[in-house]
Amino acid sequence: MSATAVRRLRTGLGLLLLTIAVAVGAYVAVGLGLRGKVPGNVDIYGPLIAGGFLAVWLLARKVAPGADPVLLPIAGMLTGIGFALIFRLDAGLPPEAKLAQEQVTWLLVGLGAFALTLLIVRDDRQLDAFTYTIGLTGLALLLLPVVPGIGVTINGARLWVRFGPLSFQPSEFGKVLVVVFLASYLAAKRELLSQGVGRLGLPRIKDLGPLLLAWGTSLAVLFLEKDMGASLLYFAVFLVMVWVATGRPAYLLIGLVLFAIGAYIGYLAFSHVQLRVEYWLHALDPQHVYELGYGQIAQGQFALASGGLVGTGLGRGSPGLIPYAATDFIFAVIGEELGFLGTAALLMLYLGLVGRGLRLALERTDAFGKLLATGLTASVALQTFVIVGGVTRLIPLTGVTLPFVSYGGSSLVSNFVILALLVRVSAGPWERHG
Amino acid sequence: MDRQIRRLGLGLTALFLLLVGQVSYLQVFAATRIADDPANATRQLIAEYRVDRGTILAADGKTVLAASRTSRGELVYRRRYPDGRLYSGITGFYSLVYGRTGLEAATNDYLSGDAPELAAQTFSDLLLGRPKKGATVVTTIVPALQQAAARALGGLPGAVVALNPQTGDILAMYANPNYDPNPLSSQDPELIRQTWAQLNADPTYPLTDRAVAELFPPGSTFKLVTASAALENGDTLTTEYPNPHVLGLPLTNATIQNFGGEYCPGGSTTTLLTAFTNSCNVIFGEVGLQLGPDKLAAQARAFGFCATDPPVQTDCLQPTLPVIPFGQSGFFEPGRFPVPGYFQQRDPAVAISAIGQDNVLANPMQMALVAQAIANGGVEMQPRLVTEIRDSAGRVVKTFDPQVYGSPISAQTAAAMTQMMVSVVNNGTGTAAQIPGIQVAGKTGTAQHGKGAAPHAWFVSFAPAQDPQIVVAVIVLDGGNLGSEATGGQVAAPIAKQVIEIYLKGGA
Known part of the structure; x- marks a missing residue:
């Protein structure tokens, strides 16, 4: 092993152990904060989480040597903190709620998807060969919930599809495929598109x-699925990628104009878009503050x-x-x-994570x-901005998940696929040639 | 493309910095303002009940009047009052529905650990991850005397206040009827609301503290003020006044008679001392007329009586001891005496005020303060209920020293007043307060209030007369067990006697 490789191994292993410490530590701290004792099922969840991350780390070293050592630990810490908080929220819910148990399951499925993606996609340029297949599949997944019979409306948005007992949010996976498609399409057409x-x-x-x-497509998502957050994200990621590919700010400008038109149409057409703005502007007004949306x-x-500055401590808030x-x-x-x-x-x-990406x-x-x-990184970054900005009242709230942290199988698994693709991009086969 | 990627990096970094900025605004700069929003009440309550609220102790530093105990559920601590009814007038209650009263309200910053004096201890508790603990409030209450006051009053409606004559310390403060603060301070909103509704529907108003919060006509005990004014304005114990059996009051429809319509002892004239000893209304009506509204009002004001009409609060004594909120939370209502303008065009009405009727009002605390000033050579002390605050580590972080309230009378007047009050107990209306071996000084009062209602019986006293160690003021409402036949001497004086005896002869 070269000196660089040894350093990489040491860094990677150190970060991985830190990740496991943060993830399991946060979860144990929740137990201590809630009941003053270590959670009873730590002997199950602890090894599961630690073992899961250790396994995919080893696999990544094997099938993606030379990969970026920081991506997996960052995602692991985010997931660990998210799991601890979901475990904490579980405690305040009726006993039949098993959010934490489900989230651990999804975490393991996510790690599996991470491993599978790395195993299947040995060279990311494989993906470049199926531009339109991937693009069409992505588009189909985005619009799948609209299909009568399998689409399900939850909380006013038609984001879910159900096959028997299984339900999932296809748009989460559609999003990944659309980014792959755009990368492939724009790489081929960028010369053409840059001609001004x-x-x-x-x-x-x-x-x-x-x-x-x-x-x-974005407007269709907004109109047919009433999913403002996803609609906004697709369009923003698309704009960013076109701009990066062509180097032409004009695309950004035209895109912003189109966005403004779309947003205005949405605002006029949908009461729930108007309400989101109302909630945002008047959340703390005394006459509204007890109403649901505000x-x-x-x-x-x-x-x-x-x-405040230091928080109530895990398990001690409301x-x-x-x-x-x-x-x-x-x-x-x-x-x-x-x-x-x-x-x-x-x-x-x-x-x-964004800087690394x-x-x-x-x-x-x-x-x-x-x-x-760029596309994968921008999608994670913009999604984070949209939800954190919404929760902190910087912008109107549009419901999307907080990547890696929020409860939800589709979101967690698709984020691990994104992570795997980024890891693959970082390892590539190109380093071996270079 | 690399240029765009770098710019994208800058742009995304800017977006994230915007988020950090917004979060720091919410969680640091505007955190207190937002968290204090009334709509955030649940979190505020949970935070409040997460504090190990401080203990309220008696003067002995051992007897617990109020303390916190851990509780199950989201509200971590609950309040317990081991002897709730006995001390409810001092502690008040601590309710998650109806707020705080009494010392729970007046010393809340200390009990909750939020007072600036406690900042260092609170901060170190925070750093060490210990639950926030409130400070201990040490009061002046003497448990044995408080119990004696409750025993002496028995089931009669009324109140007893006992003060230390030199410091103004409140040794006992007890009223009937009262209430148990425990259910009101429980964590069961249903129980709290039910108890609250019951207490408010009760025709005897058990939530109103007769010792300090309600006002009554002081009747003849107000002659302590009138006589003080006379002595301050040149009278002596032997000053002679005409002695008719009825005093007609020109410009009013009223007349003043002595108790039972009799003549005051003496001949065609009688002395101030005799009139005081026998509580002669006619003579004190004359004293009031001779003084006039200005001098009488000034003397009342000097003892701490505020104005009633129009309500001017700036001309009466203002306490500086922070633990006795004045008027605002209803903890202590000072007495009332009208402004001189009230008597305009009908000056003779001042004669009625001079005998403690009409627009004159007081409570046992106010009358105890008058007696305390006399017992203390003319220097009136502020009523003091709290002596010190100890932080959760047991260190004394604040002491409240005795504070002079004012000097309503000279030492000479105080001595003369003492002589007259001794005469009341030895030869006059207050003989029922005599204690073998201890010279008691006192003044009776039998206050009319409304047609047909039995009078309130008063007794205001201190002992021993030449070396005062305790001041006791007693009111028994509506004649107590003697009804319309009651007098202060018969009903209230024996109660004061019992309390004084317990304090001076042991047992307390």
């Missing part, structure tokens, strides 16, 4: 096709404010007061129990690799 017209370098009319298609935002504000604490509002729970120190640290973890993009020499890493 006139002094401003405006895109040619026929090149606007893909832009309008993406815009249409109250949810208000409770998030109260939870964050009551947490997250039972926050609606959708395990999914949309898990950031507020972190804020209440871990304080500003906790929320700032969490945001820094995400920023670390973009660095991978810079290190790659091929357009596909660059665009894939």
